[in-house]
Amino acid sequence: MNAIKFNDKLIIKLYVVIAISFLFAIGMMMLISYFTLPMYLKEPTEINLKKYNLMLISLGILTFLVCSLILVRKKLIYLKHITENIEQIANGKLGLTIEVQGRDEIAQLVMNINSMSEELKSKFENERRLESSKNDLITNVSHDLRTPLTSIIGYLDLLRKGQYGNGEQLQEYVDTIYGKSQRLKNLINELFEYTRLSSPDVRLNLRTVDLARLIRQMFGEYIPMLESERLIIKESITEEEIPVLIDVEKMVRVYENLIMNAIKYSMKPSPFHITLKSDGTKAALKVSNKIAVRPADDANKLFDRLFIDDEERPGDRGTGLGLAISKRIVQLHEGEIHAEYNENWINFIVELPVQK
């Protein structure tokens, strides 16, 4: 809070108003007595003296009151204006600001009220956003969970009523139920992870590691799978050490999802590129693969929670939560993750701050 200058202080202003009004009243009294004294002197009785003094003092007090009222009038109107505005803020008109006049304590009070009103507005809006995204989540979650569950119930009903042709069909139904149950379990796990990461008190198990080494090690484990999926690897992972402060388990999850996504969703056969470099302040990992069709207009939409139709991709269905979870994890590390399309390529870039 700024210190108020001596001559801007309310109490000083008040003293000045009193002094001016007092001087004015004295002046007025002198002026009146100058004109009325000869009248009194014509008949200078005791009773007339009393009356005369009473009249003079009353006039003095009246002048003092009128003069001080005129001098503080502007402030009084301003105070009324402030009161009315505060009433509006209290009635829910958050974000309303009051015009600041002068540099005294009242001006400072108004500035504080203004910042309080704006703060309240942004808090309120934030709260509303959170509430609506929570509602969206609940709606999507119920949909996501209901789809496999409906299938499971349908197949179990067939089994219950004995509506299957032979042992082969029975096995097929049981396999389907098993597959759907597994999917349900994965979905619940991922949803749980997603909500856990979205909670404000999530904790990271941070330690400093060499990112280049970590990526080399982790990527090595995926080479056989990439090759068997007919992806032609081009790898460029820097030799230099990149110290980063991360929750290893969580960040590995981010990188693994990117590689698994490339395996699941890229054209085959096609090239697969992985690059890791650092400029000393930021470490950037880029994973690129070729795609036949764009999964969304804006590549960064893929980070929103996606609903993936249960029947749409019968093979390797994901939960559509991998990238949303990844984004949360990277944000918790004060990093950035984004995607871009370029011709037939899709690139995912993860940036993390490098330790000095």
Ligand SMILES: Nc1ncnc2c1ncn2[C@@H]1O[C@H](COP(=O)(O)OP(=O)(O)O)[C@@H](O)[C@H]1O
């Ligand atoms: N490397 C990629 N190439 C093409 N499409 C991708 C790639 N990565 C992600 N996608 C698209 O984004 C969606 C969301 O990915 P993700 O959040 O990891 O969920 P999941 O892998 O469980 O489907 C995928 O279903 C896919 O359509």
Ligand SMILES: [Mg+2]
């Ligand atoms: Mg995925």
